[in-house]
Amino acid sequence: xxxxxxxxxxxxxxxxxxxxxxxxxxxxxxxxxxxxxxxxxxxxxxxxxxxxxxxxxxxxxxxxxxxxxxxxxxxxxxxxxxxxxxxxxxxxxxxxxxxxxxxxxxxxxxxxxxx
Amino acid sequence: xxxxxxxxxxxxxxxxxxxxxxxxxxxxxxxxxxxxxxxxxxxxxxxxxxxxxxxxxxxxxxxxxxxxxxxxxxxxxxxxxxxxxxxxxxxxxxxxxxxxxxxxxxxxxxxxxx
Numbered sequence: 153x154x155x156x157x158x159x160x161x162x163x164x165x166x167x168x169x170x171x172x173x174x175x176x177x178x179x180x181x182x183x184x185x186x187x188x189x190x191x192x193x194x195x196x197x198x199x200x201x202x203x204x205x206x207x208x209x210x211x212x213x214x215x216x217x218x219x220x221x222x223x224x225x226x227x228x229x230x231x232x233x234x235x236x237x238x239x240x241x242x243x244x245x246x247x248x249x250x251x252x253x254x255x256x257x258x259x260x261x262x263x264x265x266x267x
Numbered sequence: 268x269x270x271x272x273x274x275x276x277x278x279x280x281x282x283x284x285x286x287x288x289x290x291x292x293x294x295x296x297x298x299x300x301x302x303x304x305x306x307x308x309x310x311x312x313x314x315x316x317x318x319x320x321x322x323x324x325x326x327x328x329x330x331x332x333x334x335x336x337x338x339x340x341x342x343x344x345x346x347x348x349x350x351x352x353x354x355x356x357x358x359x360x361x362x363x364x365x366x367x368x369x370x371x372x373x374x375x376x377x378x379x380x381x
Contacts, residue, residue, distance in 0.1 A: 184367045195357055195372040196310075203367050240310070242370075253298050253317050253361070254325075255370055259309035 156243050158258035166266055171228040173261050175241030178222070184244040185217055185224045186255065191237045199226070199239075231265045238262045269294045271373035273358050279379045286345040288376050290358030298361045299341035300370060301325075301333065303354040310357065316341055348380045 155178040165171045175185075184203045188196035202208045202215040202224065214227040224243075228235055238260040245254065274289035292299065300315040302325075312325030314333040322333050330352060334342045341360075345352055355377050359370040 186369050195375045198369045198371065201367060201369055244367075254300075254312060254315065257310040259307065 156241055156256050156258040158239075158241050158261045160259060161262040162264050163261055164264045164266055165231050167231060167233060169231050171231045171235065171263055171265070173226040173228070173239050173241075173263065175224045175226075175258055176222055177224070177241075177243045177256075179243065179245055179256075180219075180222065182219075182222075182243045182245055185215070186242040186244070187213075187215060187226045188240040188242060189235075189237045190240055190260065196240055228263075231263075233265050233267060236263055236265045269296075269360070269371040271358055271360055271371055273356075273373040273376050275376050276374060277377050277379075279381060280345075280348050281381055282348060282350060284345075284348045286348050286378070286380075288343040288345075288356055288358075288378070290341045290343070290360075290373055291339050292341075292360040292371075293339065294360065294362070294371075295338065296360035296371075297338075297363045298370075299335065300359040300361075301331075301341065301343045302357045302359065303327070303352075304357055304375075305354050313343065350380050352378065353380045354378060 157176045186201040187199045190196045202217045208215045212229045216225045240260045241258040242255040270293045301313045302310045316322045316335040332344045358373040361370045362368040
């Protein structure tokens with residue numbers, strides 16, 4: 153069973169701080185990694201994705217990938233109350249093993265940004 | 268922008284009824300997916316389709332079937348609804364076999380089976 157693990161939280165950070173969200177995955181053949189944000193009662197919306205080792209920045213968000221450690225993270229700089237949501241990590245497998253069309257989701261980390 | 272539209276935001280049905288959930292996407296995506304989301308269990312894949320009339324079972328297909336007669340439309344069918352199928356149902360679509368293509372979600376249908 154291919155797994156994606158996230159700490160469920162809640163992770164509480166003060167406004168303006170850096171929030172660090174972490175995700176580990178079990179399938180070493182995984183190719184792409186996605187972060188989704190989900191507000192309560194709403195559907196997941198894509199924040200960003202990464203597929204190469206290292207960092208990828210988009211505005212206040214930075215995704216970090218370490219394939220050797222099977223670890224992906226999302227950093228949110230200058231956290232705002234509007235960032236309070238559940239963040240889902242999703243992993244796309246290897247096309248050659250039939251996993252290329254599907255995403256495996258973690259159960260999400262709840263982030264609370266406090267005033 | 269990708270638009271994935273689910274036919275109902277809220278739906279209440281009775282045990283034993285046959286229930287249809289509809290999903291339409293407007294981006295000519297090859298792949299379409301149905302998930303259910305329950306507290307503490309996350310998103311679980313029910314069925315997916317990578318082409319018209321093609322379907323594959325996901326992780327929890329029991330009690331469900333799907334239909335994809337047109338590329339833009341993917342229907343989830345609960346053959347005989349049961350109370351344990353009360354859940355949030357999410358439809359998603361993605362482009363082809365390209366490995367870095369994300370899935371885009373509809374707004375979800377909150378289904379209650381009484």
